[in-house]
Amino acid sequence: MSNHHDTTHIDWDEMGPLLERGAELQSPLYRQAAAWLGELLPAAGIRRILDIGSGPGVLTSLLAEAFPHAEVVAVDATPPLLERARIRAERAGFGDRVRTQYAELPSNLDELGEADLVWAGHSVHHIGDQRAALSDLARLLRPGGVLAVVEGGLPTRHLPRDIGIGRPGLEGRLDAAAGEWFIQMRAELPGTKDEVEDWRALLAAGGLTPSGTRSFLLDIPAPVPEAVGEQLVSAFAWQRKILDGRLAADDLAVLDRLLDADDPQGLRHRADAYLLTAHTVHTARRG
Known part of the structure; x- marks a missing residue:
């Protein structure tokens, strides 16, 4: 097993294209989530939205679309x-309603101003003290x-x-290794605290x-389009x-084959590859 201490550092700039394409593919899922939020909040009454940990802004533009x-x-x-x-917002015609704000979290949360809707998509788990972060985000909400x-x-x-190729169950082992990576990533965050993740x-x-809490499904069956x-x-x-250093040598070898553009068993040539996932949205209201 090789040293993997530095592999928990995420280069978000490097990840930009991956995040952007991934969110684009998951737009149907997020549109459903936004529509559900529109049932909880009257669209005409939503004047300001904060997209916390927006990344490349795919969700930012979807929220602008859902709350005109x-x-x-x-x-x-x-x-x-x-x-x-x-x-992205300018290209979608939302340039007059979408703006960007640089902020280190959680230290700059108090500088964001009030909002009627605060969306934190897969961002809270990157803050060491999740309980305190949620309390800080709650204080940004206007009444209702x-x-x-x-x-x-x-x-x-x-x-x-x-x-x-390889042993059956590769993705299960990838999940287990990614789970260990996630534990280490959180352990290395500033001010990290263990927390039972009962989001409600x-x-x-x-x-x-x-x-209310709801989960939204994305199901793109095999064979997937080229973009997927x-x-x-x-x-x-x-x-x-x-995950290099966290997987057995035979699983790494299988990954290398899957990534090889010339391997007939590689991802680019497989008719059995698909995309299936679900994200859970937990909501709460300020009185």
Whole structure:
């Protein structure tokens, strides 16, 4: 096993294209989530939205689309990703309602201003003290406003259990290794605290009233379109990078074959690859 101490550092700038393509593919899922939020909040009454940890801004523009009277602020600590968000919003015709704001989390949360909707998509788990972060986010809400936290769901699946090369169950072992990586990543965050991830209870502890939890499914069956196939290649390449040293040699060899553009068993040539995942949105309202 090689040293993997540094592999928990995430280069968000480098990850930009992967994040952007992934979110684009998952747009149908997020549109469903936004429509559900529109049932919890009257669209005409939503004047300001914060997209916390916006990354390249795919969700920022979707929120602008779903809430046509709102100013939407993409909040992130990576300037190149904020620039992607700005360009995307302008291209979609939302340039007059979408703006970007650089902020280190959680230290700059108090500088973001009030909002009627705060969306935190897969961002809270990158903050060491998740309980305190949720309390800080709750304080940004105007009366009647909603905090929507995207955490949990189901592991993403791309391949059958037996793919004809290597030991069956590769993705299960990747999940286990990624789980260990996640534990170490969180352990290395500043001010990290262990927390039972009962999101409903944590939202209530932040002074909010839980207003519903729903999971949204994305199901792109095999054979996938070329754009989805390329995203699968990028996703497996990212796993190959961060899980080096956490996987057995035979699984690494299988990953290398899957990523080999010339291998007939590789991802680019497989008719059995698919994309199946689910994300869970936890909501709570300020009284």
